[in-house]
Amino acid sequence: MAYGNFNDLAAFALVAKERSFTRAAAKLGVSQSALSQTIKALEERIGLRLLTRTTRSVSPTEAGERLLETVAPRFEEIEARLVALGELREKPAGTVRITAGEHPAISILQPALQRFLPDHPDINVEIIVDYGLTDIVAEGYDAGVRMGEQVAKDMIAVRIGPAMRMAVVGSPAYFEKYPPPLSPQDLTAHNCINIRLPTYGGLFPWGLEKDGREVKVRGEGQLVFNNLGMRLNSALDGLGVAYLPEDQVLPYLSAGRLVRVLEDWCPYFPGYHLYYPSRRHSSPALTLLVDILRYRGS
Incomplete structure (x- = not known):
């Protein structure tokens, strides 16, 4: 099976996220016209308009939103894995502070720490059980754990548990x-x-x-x-x-x-997710812990 080039999908995801060809082009290190041609070629290949362009803004169409929901998490996961691999060059250390409800703290975090901490003696983990929807940035936490539907849209969310009921x-x-x-x-x-x-x-x-x-x-x-x-x-x-x-x-x-x-x-519903503000500001210790916690079930 021949694999295509996914650069155009990555470019589309960045434009849709930034809502701007100018900012996306700057981040990609290409000209705005070249980026516009890339998106146009992708739309022609798919046969659907993905972005609505005006003189002042750029926003995804319905088809664009659906495509973004599909590809953006995949690119984020790939980026996270690459970051995790790169950080193997350094020895992670420091304290990771997490806020979580009592149930995920006991049923998910604690068993994971049993596997994680012995191999990383320079990493400390502080877990605060809190039922409120804590503002993790304001309260100085590195991450939080909540149900999937409770995670704010501007956070990076990683599923860490199965569907539950x-x-x-x-x-x-x-x-x-x-x-x-x-x-x-x-x-x-x-x-x-x-x-x-x-x-x-x-x-x-x-x-x-x-x-x-x-x-x-x-x-x-x-x-x-x-x-x-x-x-x-x-x-x-x-x-x-x-x-x-x-x-x-x-x-x-x-x-x-x-x-x-x-x-x-009592039907099943989306399980727990770990969420945090930005991958760019994540510590090597948090990146490793996220990879351990990531749910890999069906």
Whole structure:
């Protein structure tokens, strides 16, 4: 199979990102007219207009946006790998500060550090568990970990975990007293073990979905926590129904200590991403850690 030259795609991605032929040409070290001809040839090859040009601005067309969503992450990954290879010439050192929620900190970051740190004794990692959507630049963090849909568009985001879903659970003893809910509306009659997050202010809604129908449940209950462990323990103690990450309850479901309900209302959704402001300002230590964390599953 013959491979084409991808320089025109890289040029298009840069023009679309910069929204300017002038700035893109300067970064590529070519003339504006030569860059314009490159984009024109790409549009003719594809048979679609990719950029809308005016005297004052440049913006992607719908086709251009779709192409950009496809090629930009690939070029960023290639660039990141090249940077990581180049940094092997230097010995990475220093401290990497990361803000993350409790669940990804325990389920993703901690296992990765077990593999990463022994081989890099000069790198220190500081992880601050924080449920708020922290401004990592203002707060002096190198990176943050959040759900994919929570990452700001101006950040570089790297997927570090698989798709995930939540589970609604209670103990067998609890469901002996109260009939298991058959629909999200039934949760209003149950003692819901809730979580309060600073980002939401109020109680965190339980997001349930089935056949394209989305429901946000704000059930009431005697207990409200701001961490995962106490919600899980309270469910195990039979104090109510909890809404927890599936991977955290699977061992207890297998052992019969918890019972799952409304499973068909808990679809998979995008998992965790590590995000940071700019690859150009990333330290060698962060670059290596990102490569270790990068999710390589299907």
